[in-house]
Amino acid sequence: MFIPKAKDPIVAGIEDKIATWTFLPKENGEDIQVLRYEPGQKYEPHYDYFADKVNIARGGHRIATVLMYLTDVTRGGETVFPEAEVPSRRKASEVDHSLSECAKKGIAVKPRRGDALLFFSLTPHAVPDENSLHAGCPVIEGEKWSATKWIHVDSFDKNLDASGNCADLNESCERWAALGECTKNSEYMVGSPDLPGYCRRSCKVC
Numbered sequence: 001m002f003i004p005k006a007k008d009p010i011v012a013g014i015e016d017k018i019a020t021w022t023f024l025p026k027e028n029g030e031d032i033q034v035l036r037y038e039p040g041q042k043y044e045p046h047y048d049y050f051a052d053k054v055n056i057a058r059g060g061h062r063i064a065t066v067l068m069y070l071t072d073v074t075r076g077g078e079t080v081f082p083e084a085e086v087p088s089r090r091k092a093s094e095v096d097h098s099l100s101e102c103a104k105k106g107i108a109v110k111p112r113r114g115d116a117l118l119f120f121s122l123t124p125h126a127v128p129d130e131n132s133l134h135a136g137c138p139v140i141e142g143e144k145w146s147a148t149k150w151i152h153v154d155s156f157d158k159n160l161d162a163s164g165n166c167a168d169l170n171e172s173c174e175r176w177a178a179l180g181e182c183t184k185n186s187e188y189m190v191g192s193p194d195l196p197g198y199c200r201r202s203c204k205v206c
Helices: 009-022 173-178
Strands: 032-037 043-046 062-069 079-081 107-109 116-120 134-136 139-141 144-152
Touching: 009 032, 009 062, 009 116, 009 144
Parallel strands: none
Antiparallel strands: 032 144, 043 134, 062 116, 062 144, 079 107, 079 134
16 A cells, blocks of 8 residues: 555655655655565565666666564564675674574564664665665564655656656556556556656556
């Protein structure tokens, strides 16, 4: 589920805090995505930067990700970075044995309600950072809710339809449209006169 920017004062306040914390402009951010994980559910290892021209057409690469944990998780559900370099000074005795087996495969962060994790997908030279590979470990016990804000190198609010182009801005648009998201989530898929949506071509509105 995506929550449109400034949908209400609470969402606007969260976006203000993210911009202040990250020192990155609000207009560079996407809508917040909220996800729910039940026991056994996970998010496979992936990068947040893009490998195609379609997704970078709007705002360029994702430079940063803010992952907000909305609930405590009894067991599992950690965010793990399997390619991140583990500090050499960290001793074996310092390993957190309460981590799941998945989380022990790299540097991991436990989901705790009210916490937020900021990480960058590009190096200081604006090159995609392969060490930013990350995954959501399977929830073993309990339930996990998270909210993600992806932030781009440039404004994500620019009106790309000014030239008359009709394009999808996410590689999953066609699949989402087939599932009825053009109607269920029209603010994100179709958009408004002031801010076109991400999947206008698949929703057949242009």
